[in-house]
Amino acid sequence: MANCMVFHTQIASIMEVLANAAVADICKLVDDDYAVFRLEITQSQKENRALRRKLQLLEMKVARERVLASPSSVKILDRYRGLARGEGQLTGGYRSFVKPAGHNTWRDDQPITVDEGSGTSTQHVIVIESEDAEAAGPGASSLVKQEGSEGEEDSWHSRDIQTGAASGVPPVATEDPTSPTQSRIRHRITEVSGMPNSALKSETDTKTLTETHRLLHTGTDHRSDPERLGLGPLGCPPAPGSEYLPVFHQSQKTVHSREDGDALETAVDDPSCSYSTEMDPGNMPLGLETQTDLSRGDWNRYSSSVYSEGCLDKKGEVIVIDEVTVKMEGDIPLTWNADSHLGDGHSQGRDFLDYRESLETIPNNVTHSPLHTLRDRDPVSTSMGPSDSHSLFDQVLNSNDSARAQAQGGRATSDSSKEKRFLCMFCSKGFSCPQKVEIHQRFHTGVKPFSCNQCHMSFAQAGDLKRHQRVHTGEKPYSCPQCEKRFSRLDKLKMHLKVHTGERPFACTHCRKRFSERSYLRIHQQKNHSTL
DNA sequence: CTGGGGACGGGGCCC
DNA sequence: GGGGCCCCGTCCCCA
Numbered sequence: 001m002a003n004c005m006v007f008h009t010q011i012a013s014i015m016e017v018l019a020n021a022a023v024a025d026i027c028k029l030v031d032d033d034y035a036v037f038r039l040e041i042t043q044s045q046k047e048n049r050a051l052r053r054k055l056q057l058l059e060m061k062v063a064r065e066r067v068l069a070s071p072s073s074v075k076i077l078d079r080y081r082g083l084a085r086g087e088g089q090l091t092g093g094y095r096s097f098v099k100p101a102g103h104n105t106w107r108d109d110q111p112i113t114v115d116e117g118s119g120t121s122t123q124h125v126i127v128i129e130s131e132d133a134e135a136a137g138p139g140a141s142s143l144v145k146q147e148g149s150e151g152e153e154d155s156w157h158s159r160d161i162q163t164g165a166a167s168g169v170p171p172v173a174t175e176d177p178t179s180p181t182q183s184r185i186r187h188r189i190t191e192v193s194g195m196p197n198s199a200l201k202s203e204t205d206t207k208t209l210t211e212t213h214r215l216l217h218t219g220t221d222h223r224s225d226p227e228r229l230g231l232g233p234l235g236c237p238p239a240p241g242s243e244y245l246p247v248f249h250q251s252q253k254t255v256h257s258r259e260d261g262d263a264l265e266t267a268v269d270d271p272s273c274s275y276s277t278e279m280d281p282g283n284m285p286l287g288l289e290t291q292t293d294l295s296r297g298d299w300n301r302y303s304s305s306v307y308s309e310g311c312l313d314k315k316g317e318v319i320v321i322d323e324v325t326v327k328m329e330g331d332i333p334l335t336w337n338a339d340s341h342l343g344d345g346h347s348q349g350r351d352f353l354d355y356r357e358s359l360e361t362i363p364n365n366v367t368h369s370p371l372h373t374l375r376d377r378d379p380v381s382t383s384m385g386p387s388d389s390h391s392l393f394d395q396v397l398n399s400n401d402s403a404r405a406q407a408q409g410g411r412a413t414s415d416s417s418k419e420k421r422f423l424c425m426f427c428s429k430g431f432s433c434p435q436k437v438e439i440h441q442r443f444h445t446g447v448k449p450f451s452c453n454q455c456h457m458s459f460a461q462a463g464d465l466k467r468h469q470r471v472h473t474g475e476k477p478y479s480c481p482q483c484e485k486r487f488s489r490l491d492k493l494k495m496h497l498k499v500h501t502g503e504r505p506f507a508c509t510h511c512r513k514r515f516s517e518r519s520y521l522r523i524h525q526q527k528n529h530s531t532l
Numbered sequence: 533c534t535g536g537g538g539a540c541g542g543g544g545c546c547c
Numbered sequence: 548g549g550g551g552c553c554c555c556g557t558c559c560c561c562a
Contacts, residue, residue: 431546432547436546436547439545439546440545440546443544443545457543459543459544460544460545461544461545461548462548463548463549463550464543464544464545466548466549467542467543467549468542468543471541471542485540487540487541488541488542489541489542489550490549490550490551491550491551491552492540492541492542494551495539495540496539496540499538499539513537515537515538516538516539517538517539517553518552518553518554519553519554519555520537520538522554523536523537523555524536524537527535527536527537528536
C-alpha cells in the first residue's frame, strides 16, 4: 500500500514536470511565431508604405502634368490662411505651411516645416502646386496633402483632397483670397480628378460639415459631427464660421454619451482629446457672448460654449461622439475664486447672470464645481450633516439662520412645506431650486457679481442692485396718500404709513412700551432692559 | 449736553 | 423680478 502511494506520488511529480515542459515549449513556440508574425507585419507595412509612396508619386506626376497642361484651371487655396495670420484666435488647431524660399514647386518627400500653434514639427507632405499659384502672389497659398502613410499625425488636421470620381462637375475655383469673409466661411478644397483639367471646388460649411459627418464614421476625419451635436441645421450654433479648436483641459472630466444612453465618464488629460466649438461672436446664443480667450484661463465664462468631445481615437475606428456640455467653471470662481470677480464691474455681473441662465437651460449638464459635484450626485445627500462638517463657521451661520427663522415665524414654516431638494453646502439650508442655492451661497462666499457703475457698491442679487440704483437716480415711485412724502421702496412707504395710523405692533414685554418697528423694540430693550 | 425715541434710508436676505 | 421683512446707521426732536 505504501509502495502504491509512493508510486502515485512519483507519477504525479513526473506529470507535473512534463506539463511544465510542455507549457514552456508552447510558450516558446508562441513567442517564436509571434516574432515571425511581427516581422512579417513590419515587412508588409514597409512594402505597403513603399507602394503608397509610389502611388503618390504617380499621382503627383499626373497632377503636375495636368497643371502644366492647363495652368489656369487651378488656384491654390489656403482656407486657413486667415487663421495663420492671426485673424482668428483659434490657431491651435491649424497649421500654417511654410514654404521654403527659393522653391517654385515642392518636391516629393520634401520635408516641410509645419507651424502648428506653438510647436513646430516636420511633416512629410506632398504638395500639388501650379505655376498659377505663384502668379497669384503672396495671397495664394499651398494646397497640401499630408502623407497618410505616416498615419500617426492627428488626422483631423489633415486637409481632405478628394480624388473620387466627380465627372461632370465643371471646374470651379471660387476662393477669393481677398474676401473679407474669408476667415469666417470655410471652404472645402476638392480636387476633382478624372477630368481633363484639375479643378478645385469650394464649398461652404454645409457641405464641409456634412462631409465631416461622413468622415467621422470612417475614421478619416476626427472632427465632431455637428448634427450629432444637435447644434442646428449646420450642426453648430448658427455661426457661419464654426470651427473646432482644441481645448487644453487640464484633467477635465468629460462625459462621452453613447447612443445607448450610457454615459462614460473619463478623465481627459490628453490635451488633444478635447475640442470646443468656435463661436462667431456675433451669432452666439445666450451666454456664449461671455466666451473669452482660453489662453487667459477664463474658464468660467467660457464653459457654456464648450462642447467637449471624447478622446478621439487616432487609429481610425468609428468614433462615437455626442454632445457634451461642460459646465464646471462658472461655479468655481463664483465660490472659490471670488476675488477675481469682485472688482470686475457690473458688466461682468451681467455675464454671470446670462451665463447662469444659459446654463440652466442646458439639459444634462456636467458640472465640475465642488458644489455641483455634490449636488448632482444626490441633492439630498449633499447635506453636510451637522455631525460631520459643521464647523464653528457653520454653527454661527446656522444660528443666525435659525434665529432668523424663529424671528420670522411662519415664513420658515411655510418654507419648509416646499420640497427643498437643494441644500447649501455651507449651512445645509434647503432650497427649492439650484439657482436659489447658488444665490444663497454667495452670502457665504461673499461673491457679489452685481456692481453699481456709479459707486463702489456691489450686490449678490440683481434685484438688490436695481433697488440700490434708485439712490443715484432719486426715483421715488411710492408716495404717501396722507402726506406728500415719497419713497423709493414700497416697504418704506408701508412703514411710513404707520406714522399716520399710529400702529405700534411691537410691545416691550418689560415695560409695555410699544413700537412701530421690531428693531426699535430691540434697541429699546438693549438700552433699557439689557440687565434684566 | 445727553440720552431715548421716532423717522427714514439703505442693504441683507428670503419667499 | 418684485414683495416683504429684518437689521443697521443716521438724523432729528425732545425731555
